[in-house]
Amino acid sequence: MAGGGEQHERDLELMQRVARNDEKAVAELYDRFGSLVFRMAFQSLPSRAEADDAVQEVFVRLWKTAARYDPTRAALVTWVMLISRRHLVDKLRRSKARIRATSLDNAPSVGPVAPELDLSRMEQDERFVTLVHRIQTLPELQRTVVTRAYLGGQTLRQIGEELNTPLGTIKSALSRALVRLRERAGEEVTA
Numbered sequence: 001m002a003g004g005g006e007q008h009e010r011d012l013e014l015m016q017r018v019a020r021n022d023e024k025a026v027a028e029l030y031d032r033f034g035s036l037v038f039r040m041a042f043q044s045l046p047s048r049a050e051a052d053d054a055v056q057e058v059f060v061r062l063w064k065t066a067a068r069y070d071p072t073r074a075a076l077v078t079w080v081m082l083i084s085r086r087h088l089v090d091k092l093r094r095s096k097a098r099i100r101a102t103s104l105d106n107a108p109s110v111g112p113v114a115p116e117l118d119l120s121r122m123e124q125d126e127r128f129v130t131l132v133h134r135i136q137t138l139p140e141l142q143r144t145v146v147t148r149a150y151l152g153g154q155t156l157r158q159i160g161e162e163l164n165t166p167l168g169t170i171k172s173a174l175s176r177a178l179v180r181l182r183e184r185a186g187e188e189v190t191a
Contacts, residue, residue, distance in 0.1 A: 007140075008071035015076070019066035030059060033080045036152045040081070044088045054091055058084045077147050078132055085128060134184050135177075142177035145170055 017025030037058050041051035061083055069079055135146055144163065148154045154162075160170040 011076035012071045015066045015069040037084045058087050141173045145173045146177045
């Protein structure tokens with residue numbers, strides 16, 4: 001799709017400006033993805049203050065790695081989500097390690113943390129990465145609608161207005177995308 005290529009070019013140009021410390025570009029990046037990153041952080045971390053801190057840390061990481069962004073490997077929203085997810089997982093692991101160390105210092109009789117909890121988190125991370133890869137294989141409009149609706153929290157009407165696309169087209173794209181994602185998940189289960 002021509003529109004997808006143009007969006008990739010705009011995203012690359014934005015990240016190149018971010019890499020050059022262009023304050024307007026950093027503000028634009030935050031305006032586009034700040035609420036998405038905050039939602040991810042707020043759902044993962046125990047307090048709003050920690051979520052706010054995580055958002056700042058994620059955007060610093062995005063700024064520091066902006067020069068490495070490659071639109072041929074991932075859409076910008078996917079790249080932002082993956083960096084956010086990695087940062088949040090690292091943050092949770094660090095806090096868990098501090099809690100364990102404190103617990104061992106204060107209460108030597110406390111046993112080890114159940115290994116199934118760590119395994120569950122790893123399985124969730126793997127499923128998330130798998131889902132992101134599946135989303136990446138969708139046609140441009142379907143990928144954009146799924147990402148913005150489910151990961152960005154936008155309504156279908158908002159997406160249609162931003163993309164200057166009729167609401168019916170947005171609904172159809174979402175429906176087709178969900179069918180494709182279910183089919184691909186089923187193919188992997190039977191394989």
